[in-house]
Amino acid sequence: MLLKHRLYVVYTISFLDLFAIGLMFPLLYPHVRDLGGSHLTVGILGSSYSAVQVLTGPLIGSWSDIRGRRFVLLNTLFICAICYLLLGLTSSIYLIFVLRMILGFIKHTQTICKALIADLLPMEKQAAAYGQSSGYGMLGFVIGPVLGGHISEMNNGFFYVCCFTSMLFVGNILLTLFIPHIPTKHDNASNNITVISLLSTMHKEFLRALRELMKINWKIYWDTFLMRFMFGVSVSIVHTSQSVYLKETYNLSQVYIGYTISFLSIVGVICGLSMGKITAMFYKDDHNCLRRIYHSFCAMAACCFGFYFAPNIYIYYTVLIPFSISSTILRIVTMELMISKSKDDEKGSLSGASNSVMSIARFITPLSSGIVGDIFGENAVMLSAFVPPLCGSFLCLYCTRKSRV
Incomplete structure (x- = not known):
């Protein structure tokens, strides 16, 4: 208890x-x-x-x-x-x-x-x-x-x-x-811990992780990592720009911006909980995951166009639903594809590398969006979000054709 x-x-x-x-x-x-x-x-x-x-x-x-x-x-x-x-x-x-x-x-x-x-x-x-x-x-x-x-x-x-x-x-x-203190192997030497020893431990962990990553055959996974990167860039553009975009384009108050973000999260949670049923109903024979990923990339690209051309906030909200669904499917299924290709002793390294790829996407997106926003306006930022999923859909077609050869 x-x-x-x-x-x-x-x-x-x-x-x-x-x-x-x-x-x-x-x-x-x-x-x-x-x-x-x-x-x-x-x-x-x-x-x-x-x-x-x-x-x-x-x-x-x-x-x-x-x-x-x-x-x-x-x-x-x-x-x-x-x-x-x-x-x-x-x-x-x-x-x-x-x-x-x-x-x-x-x-x-x-x-x-x-x-x-x-x-x-x-x-x-x-x-x-x-x-x-x-x-x-x-x-x-x-x-x-x-x-x-x-x-x-x-x-x-x-x-x-x-x-x-x-x-x-x-x-x-x-x-x-x-929460009680959980003893660590360093407890006896805790009084002697210095910044140098802390950095030394971090350096050893980094080298160990690097050695593990070098063992993986990255030629097998480049396409999956690229898919996750493209998905991450598009989602990051929408999420980081959404508050400013809604305020400047539709003159929305912070209350309704808050409702919008919560609505997006709720749709994502419902979709995540329903993934098993979605797969069973529409993608029983999609064993290599590529059909689900392709459809989701196409839907995401169309939604980004919809954000740009939405004449009012109600159309924007309508487009937000398939965008949230497609982004949730991509987050889950690209990881499923990666794990299905991996060996048991690679799963941890692949998961960590996948998080790093998503972090890189979150790092470059706000800066690039800021440059686009200053030069072309906030509307252009939302429109630019369609480019990564469009490239992702072409990559899926390439991978599908390659798997049939």
Whole structure:
């Protein structure tokens, strides 16, 4: 029973973390635009945050291996609470940039939650726990944008949202106190840990991971990784540009922007839960996954055209449904295709490499979108999202023809 309670503490931390992110997600970029920032400024802000997240993930992971999950979680959550409070107090774009870099460096709550689950449960029970943790987190991301949109409509609404977000991190600090310290192999030497030893551990882990990746025959997987990259770029363009696009094109308030983002998440969750039935009904003989991927890429490309030509917000919402469905199918099925090709001892490395590919897509997209937005306007940014899925559909046709030869 004690173990079950600890797991629910981890699930609650995951929920509150993505709830906090959901509160801020639709507000930050429009806020920067209101302060006088250009599309390029918004793009640099998004790209630099993603880059720092990718680079510091292994560092925070190594730190938690050495000092323990509880210690690292308490410290990182405290810094996050301070940063979000300061984010609401400042009107300087430069200070916002600095605070976002700090948050990008230390905010890896979801990663530490997954590590906690691995510490608490045996291997055979971890998959179900990861699924539950992800489900609670997605629920937070559905609720967050709606509530954040309503609060932001008040006078000094952005400040109140930042304060509320900071309070959520304080709540997670209190919850973390209920998680016991799990001993690590470094406990006896914890007082002698230095930055050099931490970086040395990170360096060894990096080299070990690199050796594992070098063993994989990447000629087999290049097409799947390219498909995931194209899908990641298109989805990232829509997600990072959507708040500014809806505000500038349809004059939508933050409340309705929040509802839009939550609606997109709900459709994605429903589609994910229905994937088994969708496959059984329409794709029984699609054993190599290519037909599902091809149809999804075509639908996504058509939806991106639909976003650009939508005459009103109601048509935009209608197009949003197949876009969310196709992006969810691509996220699941491209991973299924990769795993189906892999050997048992390659699955972990492939999963990690796949996450890196998606991170690269999230890194380059905000910057490129900012440049396109400043030169051609925000409408052109949404239109540019159709190019990657169009290329992805041609790649699927090539792979299908190649498999028949």
